[in-house]
């Protein structure tokens with residue numbers, strides 16, 4: 118009985134804290150659970166523990182191209198974020214915003230570490246994800262790519278994996294000893310690649326494989342992908 122009353126008090130205290138602190142109110146994520154960009158944002162939310170609500174935009178039936186969704190994401194893509202009257206889109210920017218609002222630890226405070234995190238987020242976006250997505254479209258989303266496109270993607274993906282491998286051979290995460298938004302950025306694409314024949318390319322890169330086996334066990338990722 119006493120325990121139940123204490124629990125009720127704790128809930129009340131939590132509710133009052135949430136009501137008093139705008140930054141801790143529930144954010145809404147408009148997305149799709151299979152979307153790589155939605156997964157990044159959900160992983161960030163679970164890592165930081167920020168309260169949130171998931172709103173399904175069913176990209177399988179074209180809901181992301183409907184006028185209602187275009188009001189929130191003018192490019193007709195997912196995800197989009199709503200936070201107490203504030204709205205934004207672009208998953209990498211959303212992750213930075215969530216971490217800041219939650220006072221999370223996913224962005225280093227040291228300027229050089231932060232600069233390196235930004236460097237790796239750019240590598241992910243410019244050098245790794247474009248070739249990786251060619252294989253993901255081809256094998257997972259059944260959008261066939263030509264032989265020429267896949268041949269170029271193989272070359273580009275290998276270069277990116279080599280560069281990532283050299284970094285991860287020295288340390289457990291992209292920015293030293295600490296898990297950051299840079300790791301979260303790569304995770305959805307590596308996760309899907311591992312479900313394609315390209316997992317053989319990844320397997321040839323020992324440090325990248327070890328990193329993947331380490332980060333995929335995080336509860337935030339397991340929750341974001343529905344495994345937990």
Ligand SMILES: N[C@@H](CCC(=O)N[C@@H](CS)C(=O)NCC(=O)O)C(=O)O
Pocket residue numbers: 152153154155176181193194195196206207208209
């Ligand atoms: N730069 C955007 C890209 C968003 C994006 O490409 N979303 C994909 C799902 S992961 C999508 O909505 N694809 C459907 C389409 O482009 O029609 C972001 O990072 O949020």
